[in-house]
Amino acid sequence: MKSDIPLNALRAFESAARHLNFTKAGLELYVSQAAVSQQVRLLEEKLGMILFKRLPRGLEMTDEARLLFASITDEFQRLEKAYRRFDGGAIKESLTISCVGTFALGWLLPRMENFKCRHPAIDIYLQTNNNVVSLAGEQLCLMSMEGCFKDTQW
Numbered sequence: 001m002k003s004d005i006p007l008n009a010l011r012a013f014e015s016a017a018r019h020l021n022f023t024k025a026g027l028e029l030y031v032s033q034a035a036v037s038q039q040v041r042l043l044e045e046k047l048g049m050i051l052f053k054r055l056p057r058g059l060e061m062t063d064e065a066r067l068l069f070a071s072i073t074d075e076f077q078r079l080e081k082a083y084r085r086f087d088g089g090a091i092k093e094s095l096t097i098s099c100v101g102t103f104a105l106g107w108l109l110p111r112m113e114n115f116k117c118r119h120p121a122i123d124i125y126l127q128t129n130n131n132v133v134s135l136a137g138e139q140l141c142l143m144s145m146e147g148c149f150k151d152t153q154w
């Protein structure tokens with residue numbers, strides 16, 4: 001299926017919106033200022049709206065551009081995250097561990113290096129919190145010590 005979405009134009013727009021400058025966007029994307037301008041103009045034509053006010057010393061986003069910028073920035077970040085999962089030829093996973101600080105210092109941290117050696121494709125993020133945490137609010141699942149570490153050698 002061929003898509004009608006001009007991805008190069010969206011990349012050019014996103015970079016130009018971040019820098020508010022076609023020349024800086026071109027340097028970032030390894031293309032000329034004219035190429036960025038042309039891609040943004042193509043996107044403007046496809047959308048049927050002006051995205052930037054061209055000023056003598058840069059650009060100013062229109063309200064429509066601000067909305068588009070917010071949306072595609074989130075999506076480009078999601079694409080980047082998905083891409084990074086495959087960086088280096090191996091699928092990377094992430095694991096976030098939330099626990100009290102005393103447990104992290106006394107038991108978990110001394111075992112982290114061994115775990116990283118055994119599971120190099122897992123990026124671990126550690127959160128310490130000595131307050132009551134809402135599992136649902138933090139989108140966490142609860143694992144007992146026994147269930148969590150039963151078959152895993154740390």
